Amino acid sequence: MIRILPAALAAALLISPLTTARAADTPQREPYGIALEGFAYPYPVHLLPVVNDGEQLSMAYMDVAPVQSNGRTVVLLHGRNFPSSYWAPVIKMLNEAGYRVVVPDQIGFGKSSKPVGELHFDTLARNTIALLDHLKIDKADIVAHSLGGMLGVRIARAYPDRIAHLVLTAPIGLEDYRLYVPPTPTEKMIETEDKLTADGYRKQLQTNYAIKLPPEAITPFIDARFNIKGSPDYPRWLRAFVSSGQMIYREPVAHEIPEITEPTLFIMGADDHNAPGRPNAPEALRAKMGQNAELAKAFAAKMPNARAEVIPDTGHLVFLEAPEKYKELVLGFLGR
Numbered sequence: 001m002i003r004i005l006p007a008a009l010a011a012a013l014l015i016s017p018l019t020t021a022r023a024a025d026t027p028q029r030e031p032y033g034i035a036l037e038g039f040a041y042p043y044p045v046h047l048l049p050v051v052n053d054g055e056q057l058s059m060a061y062m063d064v065a066p067v068q069s070n071g072r073t074v075v076l077l078h079g080r081n082f083p084s085s086y087w088a089p090v091i092k093m094l095n096e097a098g099y100r101v102v103v104p105d106q107i108g109f110g111k112s113s114k115p116v117g118e119l120h121f122d123t124l125a126r127n128t129i130a131l132l133d134h135l136k137i138d139k140a141d142i143v144a145h146s147l148g149g150m151l152g153v154r155i156a157r158a159y160p161d162r163i164a165h166l167v168l169t170a171p172i173g174l175e176d177y178r179l180y181v182p183p184t185p186t187e188k189m190i191e192t193e194d195k196l197t198a199d200g201y202r203k204q205l206q207t208n209y210a211i212k213l214p215p216e217a218i219t220p221f222i223d224a225r226f227n228i229k230g231s232p233d234y235p236r237w238l239r240a241f242v243s244s245g246q247m248i249y250r251e252p253v254a255h256e257i258p259e260i261t262e263p264t265l266f267i268m269g270a271d272d273h274n275a276p277g278r279p280n281a282p283e284a285l286r287a288k289m290g291q292n293a294e295l296a297k298a299f300a301a302k303m304p305n306a307r308a309e310v311i312p313d314t315g316h317l318v319f320l321e322a323p324e325k326y327k328e329l330v331l332g333f334l335g336r
Contacts (some may be wrong), residue, residue, distance in 0.1 A: 031230030034237035036061070036111045039224055042088040043103075045111055048134055050127050053117040057213040059103040059127055060084075060111035063135065064091050070098030072164075073137050074334070075128065078103075079146025079172075080244055081205070086239060090133075090143070090319050098336075100277050104131055114233070114240040119247045121154045126138070129159055141334055142166040146172050146274075146316065147244070153253040156260050165334055166264045170272050170316045174251040174295040180285045181277035183249070189242045195322050198226045210271040211313030217320070221317070248276050257299050263334045264306040266296035267326065269314035 031282070032038040047058040061316040062084070075093050084103045091101045104114040107122045128151070132140060141164050144152035149171020156163050202222055205211060211218060228234055275290030293310045300308040309329050311322045319326045 032227045034233045041085045057113035064101045066095040073140040076103045077144035077148030106179040108240040119243045125155045143167040144168040157260045180281040212321045258302045266308035268293040268310045269318045272316045
């Protein structure tokens with residue numbers, strides 16, 4: 001149940017984790033599997049059996065030990081459009097500071113199983129706690145990004161005794177998107193996502209996320225998504241991906257954020273105005289969506305133990321776009 005990368009490949013990934021995947025427009029002999037078989041991760045991947053709604057599934061995760069441990073663990077929670085391999089520089093940063101780093105792919109994402117049933121934040125939260133139980137970790141810091149921020153909020157609310165610090169990196173879910181966007185049928189979403197091209201997806205990432213990275217750094221995200229289209233199981237992946245979009249829409253967490261009592265740090269990109277579903281909102285409402293930095297500051301002011309930091313000239317992929325500032329903020333906060 002353990003997949004180990006060849007040493008040379010693993011070393012190369014650690015040096016340059018975002019440029020090792022082949023370009024999306026380069027012909028490839030075989031498509032990736034829908035659990036990203038064929039797509040390299042920077043550290044060994046393990047699988048934890050879980051049961052969700054009666055379905056036997058496998059939750060993939062990396063568990064990376066530091067050379068010199070400080071006795072603490074950080075759990076990294078990924079976003080919707082990214083495999084957890086994109087955390088590679090943050091894993092290295094935390095390891096060098098003495099942290100054990102646990103990096104799951106949530107069910108429905110990355111190298112984890114793609115379920116037949118619907119995705120729910122409560123279920124993903126239980127899976128994450130089950131992983132901590134399996135690894136015999138009583139308490140951990142959580143560092144979350146994008147959709148992972150919504151999950152981090154749910155974990156902090158449901159399992160506050162398991163969380164020491166919460167870092168919300170460019171989280172979505174700071175507003176209830178149902179107030180702006182009408183419901184969209186799942187089959188319609190499947191049809192729309194299936195028509196998306198690699199070039200269209202690249203433009204979507206660059207536009208929605210205001211990414212300040214060179215094009216080649218975005219290529220692995222394109223590759224991870226579009227080289228699975230040749231898999232015979234692609235329809236199963238597509239339905240799971242759309243289910244994650246419905247989960248974001250149907251299960252808002254904004255009303256829970258002010259209730260978090262654990263030390264919380266929002267790290268926002270000043271140019272990140274990502275708002276899932278904005279193209280489907282009435283035109284008059286679109287400009288009101290995605291004021292994420294201002295929303296984070298407003299939430300922090302209401303919370304008993306929180307603050308918000310906004311990094312100028314930075315988009316949604318904060319930890320890749322401003323790595324030194326991100327390191328300063330995260331290590332300073334976790335070290336309190």
